[in-house]
Amino acid sequence: MRRRWSWLLALTLVSAGACFEPDHGLIPPAKPVELTSGLSSGDVFEVRVFGEAEVGGTFQVQEDGSIVFPLIGRVEVIDKTQAEIAGLLEQRLADGYLRDPQVTVVLTARENFEVSVLGEVERPGTFGFVEQMTLVQAISDAGGLTEVARVRRVRLTRKTDGGQKTYEVSVKAITDGREPDILLQPGDIIFVPESPI
Structure with missing residues (x-):
C-alpha cells in the first residue's frame, strides 16, 4: 500500500512539473x-528620384558612412534619417x-536589426527585425514549431541594462490566450528546446 502511494505521489509531482x-x-x-533613427554602416536603402528612374537605385552605407550617388559622387549619410538623406540629395x-528634384528614400535593411530563432523550428536562422515584432511572429517566420518542440520551456535571451539574460517563456500559454x-x-x-518525451 505504501509503495502504491509513493508511486501516485511521484506521478502527481511529474504531472505538476510537466504543466508548470x-x-x-x-x-x-x-x-x-x-526604425527611422539615423543610418549606420551596413544599412541598405532605396532612392527614387521622381521622373529620373536612371538616377536612383539601391545603396548600402559604406564603412566610412558614405554612399556614391550618380551625378554627384560621394555623399555622407551616416547618422542621417531617411528624410534628411532625401533633403540632402535634393x-x-x-x-x-x-x-526641382523630388527624392524619396526607403530603408530596406538595417544592419544588426535582427532576431535569431534557433532549435526546434522548421527553418532556424536569423530574421530581420520589424516594428512591433513578437515572439510568436518570429517563430512563425522560422516556419513554426516542430513536432518535438518543448512549447512550455522556450528560452528568450535578451540584452538588458544588467547584461545579457535568459528567460523562459511558455508559447503554449500565449497561443492559448492565457498570456x-x-x-x-x-x-x-x-x-x-526539444521536448524530453
Missing part, C-alpha cells in the same frame, strides 16, 4: 526601437544637375 509554466512577468519589456542634385504575446527587440535570441 514560467512567469512571463519576469521578462523585462522590449526597449523601444526607432539639394545636391539641384546644384546644376536636375531642376499576452511578447514584444521583441533587435538582438533577441529565441531557442526552442
Whole structure:
C-alpha cells in the first residue's frame, strides 16, 4: 500500500512539473526601437528620384558612412534619417544637375536589426527585425514549431541594462490566450528546446 502511494505521489509531482509554466512577468519589456533613427554602416536603402528612374537605385552605407550617388559622387549619410538623406540629395542634385528634384528614400535593411530563432523550428536562422515584432511572429517566420518542440520551456535571451539574460517563456500559454504575446527587440535570441518525451 505504501509503495502504491509513493508511486501516485511521484506521478502527481511529474504531472505538476510537466504543466508548470514560467512567469512571463519576469521578462523585462522590449526597449523601444526607432526604425527611422539615423543610418549606420551596413544599412541598405532605396532612392527614387521622381521622373529620373536612371538616377536612383539601391545603396548600402559604406564603412566610412558614405554612399556614391550618380551625378554627384560621394555623399555622407551616416547618422542621417531617411528624410534628411532625401533633403540632402535634393539639394545636391539641384546644384546644376536636375531642376526641382523630388527624392524619396526607403530603408530596406538595417544592419544588426535582427532576431535569431534557433532549435526546434522548421527553418532556424536569423530574421530581420520589424516594428512591433513578437515572439510568436518570429517563430512563425522560422516556419513554426516542430513536432518535438518543448512549447512550455522556450528560452528568450535578451540584452538588458544588467547584461545579457535568459528567460523562459511558455508559447503554449500565449497561443492559448492565457498570456499576452511578447514584444521583441533587435538582438533577441529565441531557442526552442526539444521536448524530453
